[in-house]
Amino acid sequence: MENYNLTAKTYAGLESVLTKEIEAIGGKNIREGHRAVFYEGNLEIIYKSNYLLRTALRVFKEITLFRFNDVDQFYLKCKEVNWLKYFAINQSFVVNSTVANSPAFRNSMFASLKVKDAIADHFREKKGKRPDVDTRNPEIFVHVHINRNTCSLSLDSSGESLHKRGYRVHQGKAPLSEVLAAGMILLSGWKGNTDFIDPMCGSGTLPIEAAMIAQNIAPGRFRKEYAFENWPGYNPQLLEKVKENHQTRPFTKKIYASDILRENVLTAESNARRARVFSAIKFQTCNMQDLRLEANNAVVIINPPYGERLTPDNINSLYSMIGERLKHQFAGNTAWILTSQKEYLKCIGLKPAQKMTLYNGSLECTYASYPLFSGKRTHQ
Helix, strand or coil: CCCEEEEEECCCCCHHHHHHHHHHHCCEEEEECCCEEEEEECHHHHHHHHHHCCCCCEEEEEEEEEECCCHHHHHHHHHHCCHHHCCCCCCCEEEEEEEECCCCCCCHHHHHHHHHHHHHHHHHHHHCCCCCECCCCCCEEEEEEEECCEEEEEEECCCCCCCCCCCCCCCCCCCCCHHHHHHHHHHHCCCCCCCEEECCCCCCHHHHHHHHHHCCCCCCCCCCCCHHHHCCCCCHHHHHHHHHHCCCCCCCCCEEEEECCHHHHHHHHHHHHHCCCHHHEEEEECCHHHCCCCCCCCEEEECCCCCCCCCHHHHHHHHHHHHHHHHHHCCCCEEEEEECCHHHHHHHCCCCCEEEEEEECCEEEEEEEEECCCCCCCCC
């Protein structure tokens, strides 16, 4: 099978986790970029990337890489591509672009327009007519990445973002992306060999992703379709083989998920049922302040609520309560906290063992870990 240059997109801060995942599925010549990991792989690796990577948002297959001096030259080089090799005239397509530091292109919409024109003109010259553009439900996704005067043209093999696993019908007011949740769990080192606790579970993304990781359930298990299924040469037998060769495993520990709001717990339970991991998670409606659990060597991951409804005083008291509970109820375990307001971590009253920067969409967050020892509380 032919090897291709591939790019898996992710959130900033998760590149190292994604690299390990790509190594595990057989990707070659892997190197990390910003919000992306570059690697090589054949058609089977493309299918595996979409079906198995927990921390990838999209997977691109490069068509060509070229340099250009101006917009006219850019258009001509795009038109020279043998687009009939990549899709048929009766298939709809869309072009999405990212542009950085380019003197020729001030914005991504203009770049997308020039590529769309080049594709249309190529088909018109070869076939006498052009394929349709469909921005809502296209069959072929063309991705353009321009940095200065270098352009990479790729096919998006995923289509809809891979964070849309297919199990979440209901969500809370500030839902955590499934990709970020999986990345947070993998960064913590948790793989299902100890208990897992989320005392502020919201719509349940963290415990559901934890249950999928613990049982080795593929993140793509509930996806209905991928863009690569519309490519020439799509091999459904190969995709079926990728799915069949992926084995789940038993999980003997416990996952605890709770939230102060009953409506959140009901939503989380509904999502867990759709993901078929409900039996692996013990849900309850409970304020973290009143939570009583017997756990040792467990991983506790907390994504505290934030937003306009919370005043600074409320946030101070919330984080103080979290610190007090971690110290007195969760000694002997390790806690991780994600927050977009790192100044409030001081209210925890515990010294973090490490801090890292993650992005929840465009929101910069701090992800801090706290080994929870018995004994005297240490202040920052």
